[in-house]
Amino acid sequence: MAATIKDIAKKTGLGLATISSYLNGGNVREKNRVKIEAAIKELHFEVNEVARGLKTNKTKIIGIIIPELNNIFCAEIITEVEDLLRSHGYAAIVCDCRTDGKREMEAVEFLDKRRVDGLILMPSGNSGKHLRAFARKRKPVILIDRKLRDIECDSVLVDNRGAVKDAVLRLVRAGHERIGMIAGPEEMFTAEERLAGYNEAFYEAGIVRQKELVVRGDYTIAGGAGSFRALLKRNPDMTAVLVSNYEMTMGAIIEANEMDVKIPERLSFIGFDNLEFARACVPRLSIVTQPTKEIGRRAAELMLKRLKEEPSGDAVSVKLKTGFVEGKTIKKR
Amino acid sequence: MAATIKDIAKKTGLGLATISSYLNGGNVREKNRVKIEAAIKELHFEVNEVARGLKTNKTKIIGIIIPELNNIFCAEIITEVEDLLRSHGYAAIVCDCRTDGKREMEAVEFLDKRRVDGLILMPSGNSGKHLRAFARKRKPVILIDRKLRDIECDSVLVDNRGAVKDAVLRLVRAGHERIGMIAGPEEMFTAEERLAGYNEAFYEAGIVRQKELVVRGDYTIAGGAGSFRALLKRNPDMTAVLVSNYEMTMGAIIEANEMDVKIPERLSFIGFDNLEFARACVPRLSIVTQPTKEIGRRAAELMLKRLKEEPSGDAVSVKLKTGFVEGKTIKKR
DNA sequence: TTGTCAAACCGAAACGTTTCGGTTTTGTTC
DNA sequence: GAACAAAACCGAAACGTTTCGGTTTGACAA
Numbered sequence: 274m275a276a277t278i279k280d281i282a283k284k285t286g287l288g289l290a291t292i293s294s295y296l297n298g299g300n301v302r303e304k305n306r307v308k309i310e311a312a313i314k315e316l317h318f319e320v321n322e323v324a325r326g327l328k329t330n331k332t333k334i335i336g337i338i339i340p341e342l343n344n345i346f347c348a349e350i351i352t353e354v355e356d357l358l359r360s361h362g363y364a365a366i367v368c369d370c371r372t373d374g375k376r377e378m379e380a381v382e383f384l385d386k387r388r389v390d391g392l393i394l395m396p397s398g399n400s401g402k403h404l405r406a407f408a409r410k411r412k413p414v415i416l417i418d419r420k421l422r423d424i425e426c427d428s429v430l431v432d433n434r435g436a437v438k439d440a441v442l443r444l445v446r447a448g449h450e451r452i453g454m455i456a457g458p459e460e461m462f463t464a465e466e467r468l469a470g471y472n473e474a475f476y477e478a479g480i481v482r483q484k485e486l487v488v489r490g491d492y493t494i495a496g497g498a499g500s501f502r503a504l505l506k507r508n509p510d511m512t513a514v515l516v517s518n519y520e521m522t523m524g525a526i527i528e529a530n531e532m533d534v535k536i537p538e539r540l541s542f543i544g545f546d547n548l549e550f551a552r553a554c555v556p557r558l559s560i561v562t563q564p565t566k567e568i569g570r571r572a573a574e575l576m577l578k579r580l581k582e583e584p585s586g587d588a589v590s591v592k593l594k595t596g597f598v599e600g601k602t603i604k605k606r
Numbered sequence: 607m608a609a610t611i612k613d614i615a616k617k618t619g620l621g622l623a624t625i626s627s628y629l630n631g632g633n634v635r636e637k638n639r640v641k642i643e644a645a646i647k648e649l650h651f652e653v654n655e656v657a658r659g660l661k662t663n664k665t666k667i668i669g670i671i672i673p674e675l676n677n678i679f680c681a682e683i684i685t686e687v688e689d690l691l692r693s694h695g696y697a698a699i700v701c702d703c704r705t706d707g708k709r710e711m712e713a714v715e716f717l718d719k720r721r722v723d724g725l726i727l728m729p730s731g732n733s734g735k736h737l738r739a740f741a742r743k744r745k746p747v748i749l750i751d752r753k754l755r756d757i758e759c760d761s762v763l764v765d766n767r768g769a770v771k772d773a774v775l776r777l778v779r780a781g782h783e784r785i786g787m788i789a790g791p792e793e794m795f796t797a798e799e800r801l802a803g804y805n806e807a808f809y810e811a812g813i814v815r816q817k818e819l820v821v822r823g824d825y826t827i828a829g830g831a832g833s834f835r836a837l838l839k840r841n842p843d844m845t846a847v848l849v850s851n852y853e854m855t856m857g858a859i860i861e862a863n864e865m866d867v868k869i870p871e872r873l874s875f876i877g878f879d880n881l882e883f884a885r886a887c888v889p890r891l892s893i894v895t896q897p898t899k900e901i902g903r904r905a906a907e908l909m910l911k912r913l914k915e916e917p918s919g920d921a922v923s924v925k926l927k928t929g930f931v932e933g934k935t936i937k938k939r
Numbered sequence: 940t941t942g943t944c945a946a947a948c949c950g951a952a953a954c955g956t957t958t959c960g961g962t963t964t965t966g967t968t969c
Numbered sequence: 970g971a972a973c974a975a976a977a978c979c980g981a982a983a984c985g986t987t988t989c990g991g992t993t994t995g996a997c998a999a
Contacts, residue, residue, distance in 0.1 A: 275743070277955055288979040293957060302965090302977065317739065322720045323665060324955035326656045327984050334699070343685040345678070352676040352702050359701065359713075364720060366667070366697045369685050380692075387655045387697060406650065410608070494882055527886045549827055553860045555888060610985055621949040626987060635947065635994095657985035660954050941999085948993065954986085963978070969971085 276316035284312040296320060326388070334364045335576060336384035338394045340372040345547055346519060346565060347395065350417060353569025354393060361577055363390070370397060372492075378403040391576050396421055399462055413579035417572050419462040427579065429572045429591045433463050436561045436595035437470030437515065438477070440543050443559075443597070444513045445478045448606040449541060453486045453514040455500045455521050464492075467517045486511065490521045497524025502532065505540075512541060512606065519546035526554060537604035548598060557600035564593050609649035617645040629653060659721070667697045668909060669717030671727045673705040679852060679879055679898060680728065683750060686902025687726060694910055696723070703730060705825075711736040724909050729754055732795055746912035750905050752795040760912065762905045762924045766796050769894045769928035770803030770848065771810070773876050776892075776930070777846045778811045781939040782874060786819045786847040788833045788854050797825075800850045819844065823854045830857025835865065838873075845874060845939065852879035859887060870937035881931060890933035897926050 281292050285308045295301045295309050312318070326332040335358055339347045355365045366384060370376035374397055381403050384392065391413040392404070401424030408414055408424065416428035444452050454471045457464025468487070475482040485507050490500035497520060505511065516522045522544035529536055536542045537556070544551060544560040551558035571591050614625045618641040628634045628642050645651070659665040668691055672680045688698045699717060703709035707730055714736050717725060724746040725737070734757030741747055741757065749761035777785050787804045790797025801820070808815040818840050823833035830853060838844065849855045855877035862869055869875045870889070877884060877893040884891035904924050 278957095279955075289956090290958080290980070291978055294978085297957085300977070305977090319715075319719050321660075321955050323656060323659045324984090325957075327654075327660050327954090327986085328956045328958085330984075332656060341685075342675075342688065343678070343681045345676070345681075348676045348678075348681045351700075352674075355675065355700060355702055356704075359716065364699045364716070367684075367688060367700045368692065369688055371689075382652075383692070383697070386652050523882055523886050527882075530886070530888045530890075549856055549860075550883070550886070553856050553863070553883070553887070555863050557863075611987095612985075622986090623950070623988080624948055627948085630987085633947070638947090654985050657954090658987075660956085660984090661986045661988085663954075943996100943998085945996095946994085949991085951989090953988085956984085958983085959981090961979085963976105965976075966974095968973085 275321070276318040277321070278318075280316055281309060281312045281318055284316065285309055330388075331390055332388050333362055334366055334387065334389045336368065336380075336387075336389040336392045337365050338368045338370060338377060338380045338384070338392065338396075340370060340395060340397045342367065342369040344520070346563065349565035350395075350569040350572070353566050354573045357570060357573035358576070363577075363580075372397045374398045381407060391415070391580060393417060393572055393576060395419060396462075399460060401426070411584040413576060413584075415572050415576050415579070417568060425588045427575055427589045429568055429575065429593070431463075431563050431568065431593050431595055433466035433595070434470040434473065436563075436597075437467040437517065438474040439470075440515055440561050440597060441471055441474035442478065444515070444541060444543065444603065445474065445480070447513075447541065447603050449513040450480055451483075451486065451508065451511045451513070453488070453504050453508055453511045455490045455497060455504060455514065455516045455525060456487055457490065457492050457517055457521075459489060461492075464489075464517065471515065490517075490524075492518050492520055494520045494524040494527070497521025498528040498531075499524075501525035501528040505532070505534065513543075513603070514540060515543045517545055519544070519550070522546065522558070522560070523550065526558075537602045541604050542602040544602075551598060551600055554600075554602075556602055559600035559602045560598050562596040562598055564596070567593055608654070609651040610654070611651075613649055614642060614645045614651055617649065618642055663721075664723055665721050666695055667699055667720065667722045669701065669713075669720075669722040669725045670698050671701045671703060671710060671713045671717070671725065671729075673703060673728055673730045675700065675702040677853070679896065682898035683728075683902040683905070686899050687906045690903060690906035691909070696910075696913075705730045707731040714740060724748070724913060726750060726905055726909060728752060729795075732793060734759070744917040746909060746917075748905050748909050748912070750901060758921045760908055760922045762901055762908065762926070764796075764896050764901065764926050764928055766799035766928070767803040767806065769896075769930075770800045770850065771807040772803075773848055773894050773930060774804055774807035775811065777848070777874060777876065777936065778807065778813070780846075780874065780936050782846040783813055784816075784819065784841065784844045784846070786821070786837045786841055786844045788823045788830060788837060788847065788849045788858060789820055790825050790850055790854075791822060794825075797822075797850065804848065823850075823857075825851050825853055827853045827857040827860070830854025831861040831864075832857075834858035834861040838865070838867065846876075846936070847873060848876045850878055852877070852883070855879065855891070855893070856883065859891075870935045874937050875935040877935075884931065884933055887933075887935075889935055892933035892935045893931050895929040895931055897929070900926055 278292050282289050368380035370380050393415045395417040399422050401421035414426045456468045488500045488504045490496040516525045544558045551560045611625050615622050701713035726748045728750040729752050732755050734754035747759045789801045821833045821837045823829040849858045877891045884893045
């Protein structure tokens, strides 16, 4: 049905190799160029990237695996990655694995069979066993936001520990001591880092840390709401709280509204991530922000760099700074 | 490097066709099955989907083109689509075209060259010229959320007109007459539908419609904020407002906070789309909701159906009902 | 044991490119 | 216009599958 390079060759009277050369930016005599272009237009020819992929052993497709597409943090990153990749001729196959290790493993296999040229991955778990087979082919793997225990690969991370430490110290400086934290799931890289930041802040401020001030949520809206309620019930004397991702921030705000907990009069509050949401709250939320665009850009750039160079030995790790946007939810006491 | 079907054939002493048959679910003698499976495991064989795609002329890849990945409405739909497609063995290449007609055109070409088996598209403009070449190959194209003027294809839509009409009538029943609307961009299918619903409601209620009560935003947060301010300035006597998408709803709320406009005391308010956001506001927003999951599911199902049947003549159009979630932002007067 | 028939098996050819090694053409210099 | 180098051109082979049409095998009945 669709025209092939052979049809173009026949139509123009030129050889296969010449057409191929033209298509790949090689030099061709002016009159032949004209002929080829005319034939291409007439026959509606378009390179078959599948055939090309088979021959060159390069699909120009990058696999992207994320825990939840339906999550602004991820979506913002992916948007940037996809844009950059495509502007360099790479397609992105996106696999949402619902924060599920098994699905993630399947996604890796799925993409491997399709012979993607590289993998960008925001892992759900913290083991990298499922990446072994892929990495063995010396194709680039780039981790976003989280590190993996048992495999060495490039990564683009954020200074979560420093971010939370800084945020907690702000609360301390505002006179708070009973500062609660809604942390993320155990074993999760970013969650542990953020919790470590919280602990470091206490240490640095010389305040004795109390275990009951930390509760673990599951990074969901419902989880944030539940954790908020539990935390407040367990610590009626708590004066400030830090919530460690966007979904839980939203959940906590919803719950605070429902429980009629006045922020910041009754409770100072620091949330995470979504600037727009923070601005839409009354009063405006103080939040820790992450440079999503930059994460995406750096990941894509790193991938493109890896794709053009020889597979090399050692892994690169980029670590980006977070931001803090002052709202009106921290009250001096 | 990687093992091929030939290696398996050699290792097992069987023929190419037998291995291929096995891989595609054909029957094979028990002892051969065992041999093949052993060889596959030993050589780490995995089907090369690229080669398969070339031979079968089917890539098992679906192209998805959307105006903004970084937009919950889109992201929720895509999540569902991707999930369903992948569970049927189809990969999804996602192209975000930033609500830009030119980028959209390029994306179609890009995907066409890659020989995707079908296209799911939420169009930015309302012409379908750029789809002609693709559709001519009798490959399925499914439109989401918006229709196209000059091309006939399957679509999954939402009853936007009815949704807005219903919402406005709620305000009327609560005693409002000076009801403003922040509509979407001109020429945009959903925007026009929603505006039509607004007009219909006035007609049905027998209220004379006043032009200055409608202002057009651009479906962004900033646009929502600006439009809200402009609308309120132009109509100091307005008692209720309907904002016609999520981003603008958020923008309007931000602006209302900034301007210290009390909702619903000073102004009744109906927003759009994001239920979680609505719940996080004080007081809870009343909103029109769209069945994103179902949109995604229906689109994917329709695609899968089209992929397995013979290309047929007439287009199917699914139209889904919206919802309304009561909050506390409509005040009786 | 032989005959029969379906099930299982087989290899060559094809899908649409790129690439290799070699041939022809072109333009330049004397 | 002969000699030469460089540029342009050429077709066959290969990438890893599936499929076609034909051959072999095995189970069972006679």
